[in-house]
Amino acid sequence: MPSPEPADTNEDVWKSDHMVAQWVATADERERRREEHRRLMADLLPFEHDEAFTFVDLGAGTGAATKAVLDRFPRAQAILAEYSPQMTAEGTRALSGYRGRFTYVELDLACGDWPAEVPAGVPAVISSLCVHHLPDERKKELFAEIWHHLAPGGWYFNYDAVRSDDPLVEATWLRAGDRQDPEAAAARQHRTAEEQRRYENHVRYMAPLAPQLDFLRAAGFEGIDVYWKQLDYVLYGGRRPPAA
Numbered sequence: 001m002p003s004p005e006p007a008d009t010n011e012d013v014w015k016s017d018h019m020v021a022q023w024v025a026t027a028d029e030r031e032r033r034r035e036e037h038r039r040l041m042a043d044l045l046p047f048e049h050d051e052a053f054t055f056v057d058l059g060a061g062t063g064a065a066t067k068a069v070l071d072r073f074p075r076a077q078a079i080l081a082e083y084s085p086q087m088t089a090e091g092t093r094a095l096s097g098y099r100g101r102f103t104y105v106e107l108d109l110a111c112g113d114w115p116a117e118v119p120a121g122v123p124a125v126i127s128s129l130c131v132h133h134l135p136d137e138r139k140k141e142l143f144a145e146i147w148h149h150l151a152p153g154g155w156y157f158n159y160d161a162v163r164s165d166d167p168l169v170e171a172t173w174l175r176a177g178d179r180q181d182p183e184a185a186a187a188r189q190h191r192t193a194e195e196q197r198r199y200e201n202h203v204r205y206m207a208p209l210a211p212q213l214d215f216l217r218a219a220g221f222e223g224i225d226v227y228w229k230q231l232d233y234v235l236y237g238g239r240r241p242p243a244a
């Protein structure tokens, strides 16, 4: 008999006070390494510096990607879509310096029920480090939903981790990653049971890059590119074609 699929633990992780507290406590260190990537995502958006526009950040967490966009465009407004009350509370605190420029809305990316607070025809949607929590079929549906919520000419960018089907590529990523972070190998070998559960949740639906770009194509995006990549981290995106 085939062994049953391991349970999807994503909600248990992201709606746990303890897990979220741990994630938040270690976030600054991770964010220091991502500053450039966050800035690049903001730089890719096609707006003038002082243009007023509203963008949506899916699976926004505490707003790390949102902050980069709000900093780059001083008249931008953010809608942060999240399903974790704990992450929403932490983010509301973390973004207190941007009061009046952001709102959180509740959205479970695993379903297609976008709340009415996300207006039709937004000029930009971003996501970071959350699409990998969705099964591939749902990633594909989500990209189509994003396309429909964008205005013609609107852009979507996603910053995320990917996996490779080629063990040689995976091993090469790991070798270089361990050289860049000498503590990573030891941390990997000595995970606590809880860290192991978080890791398993992290990789459960992580997908290779190529099918994700195919999902963007299937949804109708143009200008699709991997605008940045380093080892297993990528920043890809595309534009909903302008109306003819």
Ligand SMILES: C[S@@+](CC[C@H](N)C(=O)[O-])C[C@H]1O[C@@H](n2cnc3c(N)ncnc32)[C@H](O)[C@@H]1O
Pocket (backbone or CB within 6 Å): 010, 014, 058, 059, 060, 061, 062, 063, 064, 065, 081, 082, 083, 084, 087, 107, 108, 109, 110, 127, 128, 129, 130, 133
């Ligand atoms: C690794 S954190 C990334 C947060 C933020 N985007 C960032 O870049 O720092 C993953 C986020 O995705 C959210 N998330 C995971 N699954 C989700 C789902 N099904 N619907 C909405 N949010 C989800 C989690 O609550 C968490 O805030």
